[in-house]
Amino acid sequence: MGDEELESHSLVDLAYDRLSREILSGRTDPGERLVEEQLTRRLGISRAPLREALRLLAQQGLVEHIPRRGVRVATLSDDDVRELYEVRDVLERHAVACIPPDADLAAVRAALEVMRKATEAGDRLAIADAHRLFHVAVVALGGNRQLSALYESVLVRLQLYMAVNLRREAEVAEPSDGVHRHERLLAALAQGDTDTIVSALSAHGARTYLP
Known part of the structure; x- marks a missing residue:
């Protein structure tokens, strides 16, 4: 070249x-x-x-x-957003069901640390990227690379709207709330029980601020 x-x-x-x-x-x-x-x-x-x-x-x-x-x-209709979240949920649940009991959670913990530092710095983009990085690390534990790639492409599109969620969250919640939600999800992963992990994902609050 x-x-x-x-x-x-x-x-x-x-x-x-x-x-x-x-x-x-x-x-x-x-x-x-x-x-x-x-x-x-x-x-x-x-x-x-x-x-x-x-x-x-x-x-x-x-x-x-x-x-x-x-x-x-890009714009997404309400139906687009709903369908993307449905795809996200299906991919997450499939991946979680495939996580081995002895899974190495180092990448998930590292993503959470990035999220903490971004939250302390008040860097909105870094926070949104850290949220995506965390969930990509969780799904990667399932060991399916093709699923992980598809999952990340869905998250990138949703980040357009997740950025709005984070902006609204900053107006109505403590900055550390997002970190605490992901800490609870990490604790569920550490327990290694699929039902507990799925329950934590369901209560994760990703859609709370959707328009």
Whole structure:
């Protein structure tokens, strides 16, 4: 790969990282238009790497290309959100049923520690990412890599709305409440009883602030 290709690739990465952080942190609202001219000026890049970054974001379901209207932050209907949560629940329950009694919980504990530090720092995006990291680590305990990849893709789409949940939670709850919910889930995992884990997941409160 030549220098010019490397530079173009790095600009795509830059644009993708910046825009995904803005979207997943809740700084941009679902349905908000992303105007190419404004983005190229703000990011200091040309249209080619920007369009490639937008294509990658569309693959993840974070933006939508609307005919004759350009690009906007993805929107999900109430039915979309409900169905995604149903898929999430099915995948979680299947994974939990496959967790061996001697499962290594180190990755789950590490994700919880990241969540604690992000909460202390008040970094909304880091908190949302830590929530996703925690649940991905839980599902990974089931040992099915294909299921884990599908599960994470569902969580990325839901993070658009989970970011709104976290923003509302910050207005009505103590910042540490989210950490405590995940501590209870970790305690259930440590017990190693499938019914206890499923019960903890059901009471986890992920949908409490859905619109």
